Amino acid sequence: xxxxxxxxxxxxxxxxxxxxxxxxxxxxxxxxxxxxxxxxxxxxxxxxxxxxxxxxxxxxxxxxxxxxxxxxxxxxxxxxxxxxxxxxxxxxxxxxxxxxxxxxxxxxxxxxxxxxxxxxxxxxxxxxxxxxxxxxxxxxxxxxxxxxxxxxxxxxxxxxxxxxxxxxxxxxxxxxxxxxxxxxxxxxxxxxxxxxxxxxxxxxxxxxxxxxxxxxxxxxxxxxxxxxxxxxxxxxxxxxxxxxxxxxxxxxxxxxxxxxxxxxxxxxxxxxxxxxxxxxxxxxxxxxxxxxxxxxxxxx
Numbered sequence: 001x002x003x004x005x006x007x008x009x010x011x012x013x014x015x016x017x018x019x020x021x022x023x024x025x026x027x028x029x030x031x032x033x034x035x036x037x038x039x040x041x042x043x044x045x046x047x048x049x050x051x052x053x054x055x056x057x058x059x060x061x062x063x064x065x066x067x068x069x070x071x072x073x074x075x076x077x078x079x080x081x082x083x084x085x086x087x088x089x090x091x092x093x094x095x096x097x098x099x100x101x102x103x104x105x106x107x108x109x110x111x112x113x114x115x116x117x118x119x120x121x122x123x124x125x126x127x128x129x130x131x132x133x134x135x136x137x138x139x140x141x142x143x144x145x146x147x148x149x150x151x152x153x154x155x156x157x158x159x160x161x162x163x164x165x166x167x168x169x170x171x172x173x174x175x176x177x178x179x180x181x182x183x184x185x186x187x188x189x190x191x192x193x194x195x196x197x198x199x200x201x202x203x204x205x206x207x208x209x210x211x212x213x214x215x216x217x218x219x220x221x222x223x224x225x226x227x228x229x230x231x232x233x234x235x236x237x238x239x240x241x242x243x244x245x246x247x248x249x250x251x252x253x254x255x256x257x258x259x260x261x262x263x264x265x266x267x268x269x270x271x272x273x274x275x276x277x278x279x280x281x282x283x284x285x286x287x288x289x290x291x292x293x294x295x296x297x298x299x300x
Contacts, residue, residue, distance in 0.1 A: 013048065022050045025066040027111075029093045032103040032233075034076045044073030049258055068254050069093065081251050085243045098239030098247055105150040105175065105233050106197060110138050110204070110215050134225040135178070135218035142183050142213045144204040148195040149177045149219075157191050163216070164208025167201050173234075174223075180216035181207050 013023045026048050034040070051064025070079035080093035080101050093101040152171040156178075160166035163180035170176050183205025195201060206213045219228035239247050 012046070018048065018050065022048060022066055025050070026069050029066065029069045029080050029101050030071055030076070030078070032101060032107060033078060034071070034073075034107075039075035040073060044071070044075075046071050046073075047079075047258075049254065049261070065091075068258060081247070081254055083239075083247045083250050085239065086246065087243060092237070094239060094247060096251065098244050100236035100238065102197075102236035103233045104173075104236070105171070105177065105219070105228075106147065107229070107233075108138065109147045109149040109177070109179070109217060110140060110144060135180075135216050136228055137214050137216050138204075139212065139214045140204045142203070142205055144215075145200045146179055146182060146202045146204060146215055148197060148199045148201050149217075150175070150197045152177075152195060154189060154191055154193045154195060154201075157185065157189060157193070160208075162209035164210060165202065165205065166208075169195060169201075174221055176220040177228075178216075178218040178220070180218075181205055181210045181214060183207065183213075 010023050013026070014020075026046070047068070047070040048066050049068040050066040053061040053064055055061055065082060067082040068079070071077065078095065080095060082091065083094050084091040095101075148169055150169070150171045152169040152175075154167060155170045155176075156166060156168040158166065160180075163178075165182040165185060166178065166180050167182065167185075168176060168178045179202060181204075182202035184203050186200055186202060189195070189201060204213050204215050210216075217228060219226055219231065221231075
C-alpha cells in the first residue's frame, strides 16, 4: 500500500494530502542515498507517515514531522523511522536495524539542479582540448543555494582564478570538498570558519572560466580527486544497547500506526480522508490540541 509516482514525488504526495513541508522532509531523509533529479522513475513507490496538529474543533494548527518514510524504487528500496536518542537528544531517522540515514557527506550539495557534466576525461568547452574533469557540474539558476557537503573547516574562501568565487572545506579522515563558480559568498563565513553539513556556504553563479551558471563540485580523498557520485561514503551513527532497545519500542509504536492505517477495512476510508485532507486520528488528545497522524499511502 504505497503511493505510485507518475510524474514526481512532490505531485504524488500533494495529491494524497501531504503538504510542502512533509515532501521537503522526505527528500531530506533520502538525500544521502538517492539523487531525486536522476534516480526517481515512473512507477516507483513511496510511503510517508507524518504528524499534523488540529484544535478540538478540527481546524489545523500546524503540520508536523514525518515519522516514517519509505522509498521502493528501481534505484533504492529503503525505509526510515524517526527517533531521538536520549544520550545526545539529536533527532534523526534510522533503518529497522538502527542505522542512521545520515552519511559522512551529502551525495549532492545542491537541490533541484541538473547534472550537466560528470567526472572524467572530457572535451573542454572553453580550452578546446580533452582534459580530466576533476569534479561534477550541476547546472542551476544563479542564486541557488550551495550547501556544505559535510561538517568541516573552510580552508579557502575567495576568488581563485578560473574557478571564480571558490570555497574548499576540509573534513575529517582526509576528505576535502570544493565548490567553484559561485555568484557570491555568505556573510560571516571566512577561511577557518567551521561549517555544519547542510549549511549554506554560497550561491550558484558563473564566475571564473564558465559557460553558464552552475556549481562545479569536487571531492578529494587524501589529496586524490575522486568521483563524488560513485564513491561509497562512510555512514553515520548505528544505534546499540539501551538506545537500540528504546528505538525498537518507538519503531513498534510507529508500525502499529501504519498497520491501523493499512487495515483492509480502512482502505477506502483512507483514500477518501487523504483526498479530503482529513487525517486518520491515531494519537492522544491534549488540553490544547489534538495530535494526529496522516499516512500518505494509497492502496493499489
